[in-house]
Amino acid sequence: xxxxxxxxxxxxxxxxxxxxxxxxxxxDFSTYLTLYKKSTEEPEAFWTEVAKDxxxxxxxxxxxxxxxxxxxxxxxxxxxxxxxxxxMCYNVLDRNVHDKNMGDRVAFYxxxxxxxxxxxxTYSQLLAQVCRCANVLKxxxxxxxxxxxIYLPMIPELVCAMLACARVGAIHSIVFAGFSSESLCERIxxxxxxxxxxxxGVYRGEKLINLKQIADEALERCRDRASxxxxxCIVVRHHALRMKKGAASNKLQTPWNADCDVWWDEExxxxxxxxxxxxxxxxxxxxxxxxxxxxxxxxxxxHTTAGYMLYTALTFKYVFDYHPSDVYWCTAxxxxxxxxxxxxxxxxxxGATSVLFEGVPVHPHVGRFWEIIExxxxxxxxxxxxxxxxxxxxxxEPVQKYNLSSLRILGTVGEPINPEAWxxxxxxxxxxxxxxxxxxxxxxxGGHVLTPLPAATPLKxxxxxxxxxxxxxTILNEHGEELEGExxxxxxxxxxxxxxxxxxxxxxERFENTYFKKFPGFxxxxxxxxxxxxxxxxxxxxxxxxxxxxGHLMSTAEVEAALTEHAAVAEAAVVSRPHVVKGECLYCFVxxxxxxxxxxxxxxxxxxxxRGKIGPIATPDFIQNAPGLxxxxxxxxxxxxxxxxxxxxxxxxxxxTLADPKVVEVLFSQRCEAAA
Ligand code: WT7
Numbered sequence: 001x002x003x004x005x006x007x008x009x010x011x012x013x014x015x016x017x018x019x020x021x022x023x024x025x026x027x028d029f030s031t032y033l034t035l036y037k038k039s040t041e042e043p044e045a046f047w048t049e050v051a052k053d054x055x056x057x058x059x060x061x062x063x064x065x066x067x068x069x070x071x072x073x074x075x076x077x078x079x080x081x082x083x084x085x086x087x088m089c090y091n092v093l094d095r096n097v098h099d100k101n102m103g104d105r106v107a108f109y110x111x112x113x114x115x116x117x118x119x120x121x122t123y124s125q126l127l128a129q130v131c132r133c134a135n136v137l138k139x140x141x142x143x144x145x146x147x148x149x150i151y152l153p154m155i156p157e158l159v160c161a162m163l164a165c166a167r168v169g170a171i172h173s174i175v176f177a178g179f180s181s182e183s184l185c186e187r188i189x190x191x192x193x194x195x196x197x198x199x200x201g202v203y204r205g206e207k208l209i210n211l212k213q214i215a216d217e218a219l220e221r222c223r224d225r226a227s228x229x230x231x232x233c234i235v236v237r238h239h240a241l242r243m244k245k246g247a248a249s250n251k252l253q254t255p256w257n258a259d260c261d262v263w264w265d266e267e268x269x270x271x272x273x274x275x276x277x278x279x280x281x282x283x284x285x286x287x288x289x290x291x292x293x294x295x296x297x298x299x300x301x302x303h304t305t306a307g308y309m310l311y312t313a314l315t316f317k318y319v320f321d322y323h324p325s326d327v328y329w330c331t332a333x334x335x336x337x338x339x340x341x342x343x344x345x346x347x348x349x350x351g352a353t354s355v356l357f358e359g360v361p362v363h364p365h366v367g368r369f370w371e372i373i374e375x376x377x378x379x380x381x382x383x384x385x386x387x388x389x390x391x392x393x394x395x396x397e398p399v400q401k402y403n404l405s406s407l408r409i410l411g412t413v414g415e416p417i418n419p420e421a422w423x424x425x426x427x428x429x430x431x432x433x434x435x436x437x438x439x440x441x442x443x444x445x446g447g448h449v450l451t452p453l454p455a456a457t458p459l460k461x462x463x464x465x466x467x468x469x470x471x472x473x474t475i476l477n478e479h480g481e482e483l484e485g486e487x488x489x490x491x492x493x494x495x496x497x498x499x500x501x502x503x504x505x506x507x508x509e510r511f512e513n514t515y516f517k518k519f520p521g522f523x524x525x526x527x528x529x530x531x532x533x534x535x536x537x538x539x540x541x542x543x544x545x546x547x548x549x550x551g552h553l554m555s556t557a558e559v560e561a562a563l564t565e566h567a568a569v570a571e572a573a574v575v576s577r578p579h580v581v582k583g584e585c586l587y588c589f590v591x592x593x594x595x596x597x598x599x600x601x602x603x604x605x606x607x608x609x610x611r612g613k614i615g616p617i618a619t620p621d622f623i624q625n626a627p628g629l630x631x632x633x634x635x636x637x638x639x640x641x642x643x644x645x646x647x648x649x650x651x652x653x654x655x656x657t658l659a660d661p662k663v664v665e666v667l668f669s670q671r672c673e674a675a676a
Contacts, residue, residue, distance in 0.1 A: 014426070014459040016435060020408065024321050024455030032456040032466075039469035040495075046470065047080075047498060050310050054349075055095050057085035057279040067496045070521045076512050078496040079283050080307035087277035088286055088309050089134075089167035092348035093127040094277070103127075106353045109327075109376050110156050113203045113359035115368070117242060121156055123351070126163075129156075129268075131275035133164035136267040140232050142195055144169030144278050147288065149193040149230075151184055151215055153177045153202040154358040157236045157264065158334050159344055161197045166286060169278035170195075173288040173300070176335025177202065177209075179615040181217035183298075187290050189222050191300055191505055194229045197264075201239035201252045205363035208239075212254045219260075233257075236264040282306030288505045289337055291443040292546065292555045293514065300505030301337075301443050308341075308446050309349060311499025315447040315468060316346030319437055320380045320409055321454050327406070329355035330382040331369070336552070337443040338413055341499075342382060346447070361387055367398035370429075374402040381429075382411035386550040388421045388429075389581045396428050404429065409454045411437045414551020415583045416539050422461035440464035440539055442525060444515070446499030449473070450537050463536045470497040475531055480519045483531075490543065491529035492522035545639070547574070550582045552617055556639070559620070562613035563588060566606055568596040573629055573637045577646040579621065586610075586618070587646035589626040589667070598625035622646070622672040628663035635659075645671055 021027045026035065039046040044064040061083025068077055097103040103124030110119045121129075142148060148170050152158040158174075165172040173191045175184050188196065198215040201208060212235055222228045239252050283304045290298040316322060328347055332338035347354045355376050361369050369391065373381060391398075410430050417425075417438055426436050436459060440450040449471045450464040457465050467473050474482055475489045483489055493500075500523065504511040518524050528540040542548060545556040556574045563572035571591040579585035590606065592598060603623040611619045630641045644652055645667050655661045 011460055014435065014461075016455045016458065017433065019433075020321065020435070020455040023323065024453075025318055026321075026453045026456045029456050029458070032453055036467070036469055040472055043470055043495075047310060050314055051081065051306075054091050054309065054313075055086060055099070057087075058083075060084040060282065065496070065498075069494070069496065069516065069523060071512055071516050072520045075508065076516050078307075078500055078502055080304075080496075080498045081282040084282040084306060085279040086282065086306055086309070087167065087169075087279055088305055088345070089130060089163045090277045091309060092345060093123060093130060093163065096348075096351045097124050097127050100351060102351050105351060107348060108156060108159065108354055108356040110356045111358065111372055111375075112242065113205065113363065115364065115371070117358075119156065126156075126160070128273040129160045130163045130167060131273045132268045132271040133160050134167040134275040135271040136234070136264075137164055137168055137170065137195070138275075139267075139271070140195065140234075140262075142168055142170050144280070145285075146170045146195070147191040147193040148172050148195045148197065149184070149188050149191070150174045151177055151179075151196065151198045151211065151218075152236065153199060153204075153211070153238065154333055154356060155199070155202075155236065155238055156356065157197075157199070157238070159356070162287070162334070162340075162344060167275060167277050169280050169284065171285045171287055173290070174335055174340070175290070176333055176615070177211060178204075178333075178335070178617060180612055181214045181221060182613050183615055184215065184218035185221040187298065187300075188218065188230060189225055189227045190290075190298075191288050192227050192229050194231050196230050196233045197236070198233065199236040199238040200254045202358070203239075203243075205360045208252065210252055210254075216255050216257070231260070233261045234264050234267065235261055241265070280305050283502070285502075287340065289340060289443055291337075292553045292558060293510075298558075299507070299510060299514070301501045302503050302505045303446055303499070304502050307498030307500070309345065311447045311497060312341040312346035313349035315451075315499075316342060316352070317350055318453055319439060319448050319451050319468070320382070320411065322347075322350050322352055322380070324351070326352060326379045326408075327355065327376050328352050328380040328382075329357070329372070329376070329378045330411075331357060331361070331387060332382070332384070332413075337441075337446075338382075341447050361391060365398070366391065366394040367401055370399050370402040370404060373404055373407065377406040379406050379408045380411070381407060381409075382413065384414040384551040385412055385417040385421050386414065386582055388412070388417070388425050389583075392421060392424050393581070399428050404431065407431075407434050409437065410434045411439055413439045413441070415548045416541065417462060419461045426461075435459055436461075438462070438464045440537070444501045445497075445525075446501065449493070449497070450539075460536055463532075463538045465536050467537075468497075473529075473537060474522065475529055476519055476522070486531060486533050488528070488530040488540065490519070491525045491527045491537070491539070492519055493525070494522055496523070547576045547586060548584050549576075549579075549586065549617060554614070554618055558614060559586060559588065559610055559618060562610045562618075563590055563606055565613070566609050568592050568602060569606070571629060573626070573639065573642055574620075575639055575643040575646050577622065577643075585621040587622040587624070587642075587672070588620045589624050589629060589642055591626050591629060624667070624670060624672050626663075626667055628660065628666065630663050630667070631659050632657050633659045642667075
């Protein structure tokens with residue numbers, strides 16, 4: 001690897017500022033290279049050093065890192081610090097409160113959907129609440145290894161519930177509160193959850209959502225299925241307690257089932273604030289988080305205790321160059337991996353002070369993000385390209401109304417960031433003072449894997465730059481051959497890092513097939529990637545049938561399944577089309593059953609159906625009637641062609657493999673120009 005920019009400069013390069021370098025953990029590029037070398041050549045020594053900062057009830061029994069990444073040599077596994085005993089919750093709370101004397105530090109500034117709702121929670125308050133909650137869980141019968149589904153909005157109780165699970169050794173499975181009852185039901189069943197935590201209701205922007213009702217519909221839907229085992233549903237009184245008294249909209253009917261439902265606040269009241277943590281093996285599970293699978297059914301990505309803990313803590317510290325004076329804010333929802341790793345675990349492991357935001361970027365006005373940054377003096381800000389593009393639409397004025405001089409580092413995650421959005425973020429939000437760390441990672445990787453370090457890595461807009469410590473990326477061609485130097489192909493990793501997923505919950509075979517089968521010896525990300533002359537990595541997009549809408553992956557298969565469940569639809573094919581805010585949006589082709597007619601009403605019904613089955617994030621932007629779909633002679637739908645139709649790319653190339661080339665003309669003549 002050469003020092004970036006040391007040769008001729010082709011593209012823009014943003015050097016770290018001296019201001020940041022002065023006190024940074026990794027203050028320059030050569031320090032990065034030295035540490036990186038150590039992390040890959042002597043991983044045991046590197047991670048043993050990192051582990052010293054944490055509390056271990058007992059040390060590891062043998063090798064720090066054991067693994068097999070080669071399906072031809074047996075089962076895939078990763079074991080990190082096996083035999084060591086620890087507890088995640090103890091490390092992120094008790095260690096900070098008792099060993100580091102940081103009990104009075106604010107852990108979270110909670111900012112509600114409405115700007116006049118806020119609460120701050122210190123580390124010792126959080127510890128007390130978590131212990132109470134852990135005792136509530138134990139009293140209800142939650143035991144080590146039990147799965148607890150959590151379907152909550154962005155409120156302090158969400159963090160509390162997940163840490164309480166960690167404390168008692170239960171495995172949390174958080175389901176994003178924007179998912180439909182059907183999605184929630186599917187996840188509850190797959191993980192055989194025995195408890196559910198939800199809330200009465202929540203405002204998202206202007207909209208009041210009756211979460212308890214959706215949760216009840218989900219339970220109703222699962223109840224007669226063999227794997228159903230939910231015994232209790234704990235309901236946080238969020239809407240009823242935190243809404244302004246007497247507000248006209250405060251009329252929420254919370255359905256109640258006395259056999260199963262209990263109120264969170266009533267249970268918490270009588271619970272003790274003392275709770276001995278359950279000491280877990282390093283490799284015992286911490287959580288399951290579902291991610292879309294290209295074959296439809298979501299996969300329960302399983303993360304374990306010690307490796308995930310060390311990895312999220314270290315990436316947080318280095319990628320955001322964390323210092324105790326920081327106020328950090330990640331705008332993601334805890335229902336996604338970004339929130340797990342970089343709202344809850346990584347920041348708390350470092351004793352950081354964070355903002356926890358319940359609302360949306362444009363409510364009650366389009367300057368809300370900037371207002372919050374000013375209000376709390378946010379120094380490190382982490383968001384998604386889709387949010388940046390959304391806010392760019394309103395111009396500079398709403399940003400410039402606020403004082404953003406506290407900002408030091410900006411981050412993005414979720415999808416490739418287009419240079420235009422990068423520049424706006426850097427210039428308008430960061431006032432050219434703040435580096436933008438473009439962090440590439442996945443639910444499966446647990447934490448950042450390709451990322452700049454803000455005081456060390458010269459930046460190129462649109463590139464996630466270089467690997468984090470311990471991560472060894474490789475680019476392969478279609479034949480699985482490793483490509484050296486400048487190259488483009490499949491992004492894979494040849495060795496595990498501590499935070500990588502361990503399996504797909506309950507389905508080791510699917511784990512191996514999805515990530516390890518295509519190229520034996522490597523973890524396959526599913527992303528395409530280019531490496532430039534400086535060794536920088538540029539993600540070029542998914543190479544499987546996955547769609548990335550607003551930074552969230554979904555599979556064509558799950559949307560198609562939702563469409564074909566409609567009585568009028570015979571067949572459906574879904575592709576993506578670029579969208580100015582969402583990055584990609586869904587463009588659906590539907591072939592109707594005989595005798596059915598396409599209409600605006602049907603199109604709206606289909607959109608509603610997908611929304612209802614999966615959730616609002618999956619709502620299609622376009623539905624096109626397709627009397628026939630382009631298929632090969634063997635009957636395979638040619639998505640490449642559909643994608644080109646959706647994008648109005650007229651040069652279709654070779655159509656000779658099509659069974660009936662005429663369908664393409666028809667589809668082209670009827671394509672949707674603008675969203676209805
Ligand atoms: C997929 C993972 C990791 C948290 C959010 C998404 C895409 C993610 C970047 C980035 C280019 C990115 C990839 C990846 N992606 N970050 N900085 N640059 N692409 O988690 O839902 O598991 O999605 O998001 O395609 O594989 P996820």
